[in-house]
Amino acid sequence: MANADSKRVKSVILQGVYEENLKIGAGSPASVRRRAILRRRRTAVPVLLILLVSLALVTGRFSPLPDRTPAAEPSALAEPAPMLPWPDILSGYTHAPLAPPPAEKIVSAPLPAVPLDAGRLLDYDLLLNSDSVRLSAVFGLGVQTIVIDPGHGGKDPGAIGSHGTMEKDIVLDIALRLRDRLQQSGNYRVLMTRDDDTFLSLAERVRFANTHDTDLFISLHINALPQKESNVTETYYFGPPSDLYTLRLAEQENRGSDIQTGDFRNMIRKIGDLLKEQESATLAATIQQSLFSNMQKYDKKISDAGTKIAPFVVLLGVDAPSVLVEISCITKQEEELSLGTESYRDQISLFLQQGITRYLSQRHIQVVKGEKNDKEIGNKSG
Amino acid sequence: MTKKSATKAAEKNKKLLVGIDLGTSRSAIAADNGKRKWVESYVGWPRDFIARKVVGKPVLFGEEAVAHRLSLDIYRPLKNGVIKEGTARDEEAVKELIRHLLSLVRPESDDSRVRAVVGVPAESFKVNKVALKKAVAEFAESLLVVSEPFAVAYGVEALDNAMVIDIGAGTVDFCIMHGTVPAEEDQRTVLTAGDYIDQQLESFLRERYPEADFTLNMVRRFKEEHSFVGEPPGEVKVEIPVEGKSTLHDITDEMQRACESILPAIVETTLELIAKFDPEYQDAIRENIILAGGGSQIRGLADYLEKTIGEYGPTTIKTVEDPLFGGADGALALACEMPEEYWTEL
Numbered sequence: 001m002a003n004a005d006s007k008r009v010k011s012v013i014l015q016g017v018y019e020e021n022l023k024i025g026a027g028s029p030a031s032v033r034r035r036a037i038l039r040r041r042r043t044a045v046p047v048l049l050i051l052l053v054s055l056a057l058v059t060g061r062f063s064p065l066p067d068r069t070p071a072a073e074p075s076a077l078a079e080p081a082p083m084l085p086w087p088d089i090l091s092g093y094t095h096a097p098l099a100p101p102p103a104e105k106i107v108s109a110p111l112p113a114v115p116l117d118a119g120r121l122l123d124y125d126l127l128l129n130s131d132s133v134r135l136s137a138v139f140g141l142g143v144q145t146i147v148i149d150p151g152h153g154g155k156d157p158g159a160i161g162s163h164g165t166m167e168k169d170i171v172l173d174i175a176l177r178l179r180d181r182l183q184q185s186g187n188y189r190v191l192m193t194r195d196d197d198t199f200l201s202l203a204e205r206v207r208f209a210n211t212h213d214t215d216l217f218i219s220l221h222i223n224a225l226p227q228k229e230s231n232v233t234e235t236y237y238f239g240p241p242s243d244l245y246t247l248r249l250a251e252q253e254n255r256g257s258d259i260q261t262g263d264f265r266n267m268i269r270k271i272g273d274l275l276k277e278q279e280s281a282t283l284a285a286t287i288q289q290s291l292f293s294n295m296q297k298y299d300k301k302i303s304d305a306g307t308k309i310a311p312f313v314v315l316l317g318v319d320a321p322s323v324l325v326e327i328s329c330i331t332k333q334e335e336e337l338s339l340g341t342e343s344y345r346d347q348i349s350l351f352l353q354q355g356i357t358r359y360l361s362q363r364h365i366q367v368v369k370g371e372k373n374d375k376e377i378g379n380k381s382g
Numbered sequence: 383m384t385k386k387s388a389t390k391a392a393e394k395n396k397k398l399l400v401g402i403d404l405g406t407s408r409s410a411i412a413a414d415n416g417k418r419k420w421v422e423s424y425v426g427w428p429r430d431f432i433a434r435k436v437v438g439k440p441v442l443f444g445e446e447a448v449a450h451r452l453s454l455d456i457y458r459p460l461k462n463g464v465i466k467e468g469t470a471r472d473e474e475a476v477k478e479l480i481r482h483l484l485s486l487v488r489p490e491s492d493d494s495r496v497r498a499v500v501g502v503p504a505e506s507f508k509v510n511k512v513a514l515k516k517a518v519a520e521f522a523e524s525l526l527v528v529s530e531p532f533a534v535a536y537g538v539e540a541l542d543n544a545m546v547i548d549i550g551a552g553t554v555d556f557c558i559m560h561g562t563v564p565a566e567e568d569q570r571t572v573l574t575a576g577d578y579i580d581q582q583l584e585s586f587l588r589e590r591y592p593e594a595d596f597t598l599n600m601v602r603r604f605k606e607e608h609s610f611v612g613e614p615p616g617e618v619k620v621e622i623p624v625e626g627k628s629t630l631h632d633i634t635d636e637m638q639r640a641c642e643s644i645l646p647a648i649v650e651t652t653l654e655l656i657a658k659f660d661p662e663y664q665d666a667i668r669e670n671i672i673l674a675g676g677g678s679q680i681r682g683l684a685d686y687l688e689k690t691i692g693e694y695g696p697t698t699i700k701t702v703e704d705p706l707f708g709g710a711d712g713a714l715a716l717a718c719e720m721p722e723e724y725w726t727e728l
Contacts, residue, residue: 012562017563227693
């Protein structure tokens, strides 16, 4: 690059770095505005907490934990919380003028006199910022509807092997077998985005999932690699950075403050996002583990690319926990031939089912085993 | 203004510019006073007053912390190259690590105000900016956060039509440079990196040598000494104790399999990023790929990638001269060239 060009490019880049940093700057106007909004919302905290309780009670997905007294009973809420980390908030509740909540929002749960369980409700720092808390377990969430999404279809063949095998046909067959297997348990409603050779856009797949009360979304694909001798299995999930940012930002804002749960909408969204990410990651891990450990028996050289985060539109768009499985590589001739056999496809559907079943059986484990720093090193790791 | 007060004012305005590369495994710092240091990203506090007496320090870092690990609560706070949040101790550990890094390049008598550019993994950019600002605020007057591969690119002046692949312990970061600050879609992070190789190698070795007695830390050292992909450079043999007796073990195959386990993801992500770029410039980018980070030292890696990606067209892959300091040097270059008006106080 010529010297003058280089100078100009550097100047553009340095300005870009500055502007990028300004967006996150603690003193930036956006940040100041955000704090002002939070301050305004402080007075509405108790009302919002009540709405949170209402939401937890009226939506099937936020059913109370089985061993707890139903939260709808005002008496349960009226019990004094043993630890109230932010007494200022409670006193604020007693004295601060409350903005009247929208009428339709309070119909389902009468306002309790004092939300004395607020201490527990307020402790979202633990819920949202701890690696060891699994929200699906905390909220006792179940899975009813599983959507299987065979990739490509119709005019879009997907990857094509050297013998002409098409990804769209293989994944459809595996998906149909997987559907039958999951349905056999009788516990789940299993839907397919397509059950024949039809083309569906990504938007249509997303729409299908989001309009069918999907609890889990599993997209099936076969990979193609330039290294024809390679065979890889990998499972993706979407981890939107903006959500993580929101989480961290909330944690930062919360620490040492007395307005920690001031933003009801944010809270709900964060729970949803974190929940989706936690569940997607766990589902991806169990599927990947099952696929790889079993497919090794068929191809000793198959590589385990692990679980990966990638911005697939279909994973972003679907509201429910979702994963995209790249089962294997059709570009490896031996693998293509195997995929052409019914028995192999049936086995793959079994491996997928095992991964999904393992995930479903783990959902009630409340505390996810966390990483212990002091065990990472030095100590025997076997 | 008197000469004395002018000197005082000058001293007060004295700045120390630093570039910091915070990593899962190692963290590096480069300063404009010519000092460059690195440290293993471990921080440890004595478990009790006896341990405090034994180790003789309130907090230990790097290899020293690892060596005294039995007496310490030891933390490796940068999971996947980002600040692990959730516990106050992890954040405290990051603070201590930064304090320590600064102390390595700034004499105690030096009270100049610090301006820092810190590199973080590409995909965790926003999260880390906030977390880092918290950690650095105590020690620095001003801070700018950039993505690690971007810092490397700036350091080697690969500013246009270039791609940096920064292979660290926790992440492999990809970044395409096209004459401006890379946007999110120009960057990727893959989590199968150096630590993943360690885990794979450990698992392969346990399978092959169940009687051998070793730790993950030892496995990491084996990797750092003998890693390779492709044709083995020779037999890889290491000493591992068996029932207390040091015994030579051949780990050639296991080393190869473990190191090659990260290749598919690297190749795939590289091709995907290039394919998404303006087709007119794809060839130029393919011919200007730069490997950085500790993982770039894996023997045969550049050749392997050049050959594999070369199937798509002429490909040139270079490795940065000093992978350990590539990120820190680049961050320092940014700090040095950053106009005064772009530094804002924390």
